[in-house]
Amino acid sequence: MPEETSKPLIQVNGLYKVFGNDPASVMADVRSGMSKDDILAKTGHAVGLKDINLDIHKGSIFVIMGLSGSGKSTLIRHFNRLIEPTEGSITVDGTDVMSLNAKGLEQFRRHKMSMVFQHFGLMPHRTVIENVGYGLMVQGVAKNERVQKAKAWLDAVGLAGYEAQYPAQLSGGQQQRVGLARALCTDADILLMDEAFSALDPLIRSEMQDQLIALQEKLRKTIIFITHDLDEALRIGDYIAILKDGELSQVGRPEEILLKPADDYVEAFVRDVNRARVLTADVVMKPPACRLTTENLNEALKQMRGEGKDYGYVFADSDYKGIVTRERIQDAIEDPSPNADLSELAEAMPTVQPDASLEDILPTSLEHPYPLPVVDGDGDFHGVVSRKSMISVLTENGETGESDAA
Amino acid sequence: MADASWLSAFPAMDRSDLLAIRKSLDGGYRAFSRTYGDVIESIFDPLLQFLVWFERLLLDTPWWLVLICVVGLVYLVSRSWKLTVGVMVAFMLIGYFGMWENTMRTMSIITVCTLLSIALGIPIGIVMARSDRTQTIVTPILDVMQTMPAFVYLIPVVMLLGIGKVPGVIAVVIYAIAPVIRLTNLGIRLVDKEVLEAAAAYGATPSQRLWGVQLPLAMPTIMAGINQTIMMALAMVVIASMIGVKGLGQPVLKSITNQYFTMGLFNGLAIVALAIMFDRVSQAYARRTQKHMKGGNDA
Numbered sequence: 001m002p003e004e005t006s007k008p009l010i011q012v013n014g015l016y017k018v019f020g021n022d023p024a025s026v027m028a029d030v031r032s033g034m035s036k037d038d039i040l041a042k043t044g045h046a047v048g049l050k051d052i053n054l055d056i057h058k059g060s061i062f063v064i065m066g067l068s069g070s071g072k073s074t075l076i077r078h079f080n081r082l083i084e085p086t087e088g089s090i091t092v093d094g095t096d097v098m099s100l101n102a103k104g105l106e107q108f109r110r111h112k113m114s115m116v117f118q119h120f121g122l123m124p125h126r127t128v129i130e131n132v133g134y135g136l137m138v139q140g141v142a143k144n145e146r147v148q149k150a151k152a153w154l155d156a157v158g159l160a161g162y163e164a165q166y167p168a169q170l171s172g173g174q175q176q177r178v179g180l181a182r183a184l185c186t187d188a189d190i191l192l193m194d195e196a197f198s199a200l201d202p203l204i205r206s207e208m209q210d211q212l213i214a215l216q217e218k219l220r221k222t223i224i225f226i227t228h229d230l231d232e233a234l235r236i237g238d239y240i241a242i243l244k245d246g247e248l249s250q251v252g253r254p255e256e257i258l259l260k261p262a263d264d265y266v267e268a269f270v271r272d273v274n275r276a277r278v279l280t281a282d283v284v285m286k287p288p289a290c291r292l293t294t295e296n297l298n299e300a301l302k303q304m305r306g307e308g309k310d311y312g313y314v315f316a317d318s319d320y321k322g323i324v325t326r327e328r329i330q331d332a333i334e335d336p337s338p339n340a341d342l343s344e345l346a347e348a349m350p351t352v353q354p355d356a357s358l359e360d361i362l363p364t365s366l367e368h369p370y371p372l373p374v375v376d377g378d379g380d381f382h383g384v385v386s387r388k389s390m391i392s393v394l395t396e397n398g399e400t401g402e403s404d405a406a
Numbered sequence: 407m408a409d410a411s412w413l414s415a416f417p418a419m420d421r422s423d424l425l426a427i428r429k430s431l432d433g434g435y436r437a438f439s440r441t442y443g444d445v446i447e448s449i450f451d452p453l454l455q456f457l458v459w460f461e462r463l464l465l466d467t468p469w470w471l472v473l474i475c476v477v478g479l480v481y482l483v484s485r486s487w488k489l490t491v492g493v494m495v496a497f498m499l500i501g502y503f504g505m506w507e508n509t510m511r512t513m514s515i516i517t518v519c520t521l522l523s524i525a526l527g528i529p530i531g532i533v534m535a536r537s538d539r540t541q542t543i544v545t546p547i548l549d550v551m552q553t554m555p556a557f558v559y560l561i562p563v564v565m566l567l568g569i570g571k572v573p574g575v576i577a578v579v580i581y582a583i584a585p586v587i588r589l590t591n592l593g594i595r596l597v598d599k600e601v602l603e604a605a606a607a608y609g610a611t612p613s614q615r616l617w618g619v620q621l622p623l624a625m626p627t628i629m630a631g632i633n634q635t636i637m638m639a640l641a642m643v644v645i646a647s648m649i650g651v652k653g654l655g656q657p658v659l660k661s662i663t664n665q666y667f668t669m670g671l672f673n674g675l676a677i678v679a680l681a682i683m684f685d686r687v688s689q690a691y692a693r694r695t696q697k698h699m700k701g702g703n704d705a
Binding site: 121122124168182 | 619622698
């Protein structure tokens with residue numbers, strides 16, 4: 001997850017876009033809450049975006065999701081002002097994008113933001129290496145430096161050796177890699193991706209998603225990603241905004257969208273999502289019901305009875321040690337040999353990583369009768385995942401059952 | 407009932423009124439050409455100089471040198487041996503039948519007309535592509551230029567500039583420029599929006615977008631326009647010969663008036679041969695330079 005600085009890198013405030021001959025004249029109607037269809041019928045103007053407010057933090061992948069006609073492609077074109085808004089402001093890293101003049105806007109586009117397009121937007125008359133270096137060429141960077149840099153990025157996306165080819169000679173997936181390399185080649189902090197993977201077939205698409213995630217691990221860009229595919233949004237997004245008819249329905253983290261849909265529209269959307277793949281252990285985990293920190297066996301037994309459980313998780317000096325059953329403690333108490341303390345009795349059981357998907361956890365959890373402990377790479381204990389809590393998020397909307405077995 | 411005469415004959419304007427209109431228009435234009443004729447002629451003077459120089463160049467150079475240059479150029483541009491040999495054979499035949507000099511004259515005027523049409527037409531096409539308003543104004547003008555019988559606009563040109571090469575070139579250019587304008591406009595408008603958006607998104611200036619994206623991507627269409635322009639210029643050769651443009655058109659004109667069938671046929675065939683050469687060579691060039699834009703793995 002990206003670290004959140006206090007001030008967002010990109011702020012969108014009260015953005016409106018109306019298409020038509022005289023957009024300003026219908027703004028009153030738009031603000032009064034008249035519906036899109038009524039405004040179109042009355043004035044012949046189409047409302048593209050309505051009162052969009054977004055905060056996008058540095059280093060995150062922010063996904064804007066919506067169906068066709070929802071205005072998502074219109075919205076992303078406002079960030080670099082390929083489309084002028086009717087009203088509202090966009091501030092990027094302290095710069096008010098709307099106040100830039102033509103020269104300022106060119107500089108802004110050259111150095112602050114780069115863009116990846118749905119149908120790649122490559123120049124068919126230029127070779128792959130020239131396409132990748134296009135942003136630098138526009139900036140007037142010398143050819144040697146340009147080619148060198150373009151080559152490095154072409155390598156980074158796995159297309160070394162294709163320098164002299166023309167885009168038409170490449171497959172769709174390869175072309176989009178060129179598009180991605182071109183976007184990265186300018187070293188802009190912000191990447192706009194307009195349905196970048198939508199035109200690719202499913203296998204290539206997931207490959208590209210993996211590549212993007214892998215690159216993002218290293219580069220920590222701020223990525224604004226447009227998609228109509230919720231699975232894609234959930235897979236790559238740190239935050240997701242759902243756009244419907246030019247209005248934002250919900251903005252939040254993927255699990256918030258899945259588990260607490262803001263309205264019927266979002267709910268209908270998330271209904272068919274494979275939650276097991278999207279949700280991770282840290283979303284469904286709970287604190288363990290029975291947390292044994294004592295070394296005294298009798299005390300532990302008493303605590304278990306008090307909680308009504310016949311097992312507990314053993315901690316020593318707040319380090320997780322393992323799991324112990326009531327039976328085992330009782331046996332140890334009856335056993336005359338001395339010196340048995342709790343952490344010695346604790347048995348190891350499989351643990352899961354906080355970011356493991358439920359899909360990966362489910363098979364393991366079926367083999368073990370007790371909730372699986374969630375332990376991260378440093379050995380820190382986060383909570384437990386029970387079968388019941390998993391089933392409840394996988395089958396029911398929202399509510400994770402409170403009366404958990406853990 | 408004299409009043410009902412409009413039922414049988416169209417209620418036309420009075421003959422004396424019509425005469426007055428004609429007189430004043432003709433008189434006005436004549437006065438205009440008398441006053442400004444010399445000035446306008448001097449404007450076209452450099453063009454005339456160039457035309458004469460270019461014609462002399464083609465005529466004074468030994469025929470074999472011209473042939474080598476032309477054939478070499480054809481090969482460089484088309485990279486096709488078949489086409490190159492074909493052009494050579496055609497020129498040999500033309501020369502053998504005694505039409506070398508006229509062919510050189512026609513080639514020189516066609517070349518100049520084509521270059522002039524491109525130099526004027528492409529910028530006009532670009533302006534048209536940039537603004538819908540310009541397009542709505544220019545399109546009907548182009549329609550008129552293409553459909554108005556050539557003789558009609560020959561009249562004012564001849565009145566203004568007399569007969570000779572320059573009015574001939576002007577007449578040919580007026581007739582032949584339309585396709586290159588139209589197709590430049592169309593080609594630029596058809597450029598993939600996303601590619602253009604990509605250029606803008608990377609901060610390309612308007613001129614970087616024009617030279618780096620729009621014109622190269624519109625090139626196939628523009629080339630088709632240039633090709634059409636060349637063909638139309640050749641079609642005008644005979645008409646231009648009526649106002650004193652020398653070349654293959656004059657023998658054809660002579661053949662019409664004197665009913666020399668064979669002479670007309672030979673010179674006509676020479677024009678056809680020139681047309682086919684220009685057409686094939688320009689198309690081969692277009693194909694060769696745009697091959698990689700279409701895909702395939704043969705680069």
